Amino acid sequence: MAVKAQDKAVQYRLHVKTGDTVQVISGKDKGKVGEILRTFPKLSQVIVKGVNMRTKHVKPQQDGESGQIVTQEAPIHSSKVMLYSVKQKVASRICYTFDDTGRKVRMLKKTGEVIDKK
Template sequence: MPRKKNKQKKLHVKKGDLIEVISGNDRGKRGKVLRVFPDRDRVLIEGINMRTKHQKPTQENPQGGRMKQEMPVHISNVLPVDSVSDQATRVGRSWVAESGKGRWVRVAKVSGETLDK
């Protein structure tokens, strides 16, 4: 019986990135990535895709009421913003050698600058 491979998905956005929504109701809006769900191909973005959640009264919140909450957006609907050109950009990968070792970094297609620190 073959074993499952635990391959980590290579996504074009990471937690903390500034991104721009390229399709959907919030098209053109920008926000910071709060959380990434690689298994579902979705990201949670600050202030984007807000939905109303109805909250029952509880001990902590005796008033209850309706609260706004961010909902995840599919990863294909967002692009990272390049800090140099201030435009949404597609992402490539490049090998960077450092101190005898190396690593893959994300590179903006618009300007060629690295998106990873």
Template sequence: MRIKKGDSVVVIAGKDKGKKGKVLQVIPKNNKVIVEGVNIITKHQKPTGQNQQGGIIKREAAIDASNVMYFEKKADQGVRIGFKFLENGDKVRVSKKTGEVID
């Protein structure tokens, strides 16, 4: 996947369009990501165990990876990501807008 855990992303489609956040989890099997502060759902949770509290909990739900774009601070907008091989054979992610290596 082009998006990794810890990346800053901007939502480009859906009810949270325009929101920015950090990727908390990547689910490559379903091509989904969980972004901090985006796609908040209300979950009714039963108490489990002796010390666990039940009740209504707000948490982030998964959003499709195609609906987010890597956010580059230098360009101050979402950018597309490509791949490039370095001379030593390493494969790195590259910003399509600026051409800079991301990681």
């Protein structure tokens, strides 16, 4: 059986990482700001804290226990989020530059703020 090119899983390069603060730029949650909890590079999706909330009805597991309604974040496409500067309260694209030690870092284009700090 031959493997087709469309059957292979493609891993996309995301412009955001886990822990980044982002702003949603389209969809029902447009304008919301949150932190990235998890990334899915193969699907090009991210989970943002407090964005795209879904409710799930959970049945009781034991006798005498009551059922509950659980809310949790669902993934959204990475193209719908933009990095956000908490200091200046503005969303911006990123560019890559080198710091004084020669390490490649991510920088916000609008503010010049360096995101990668280690």
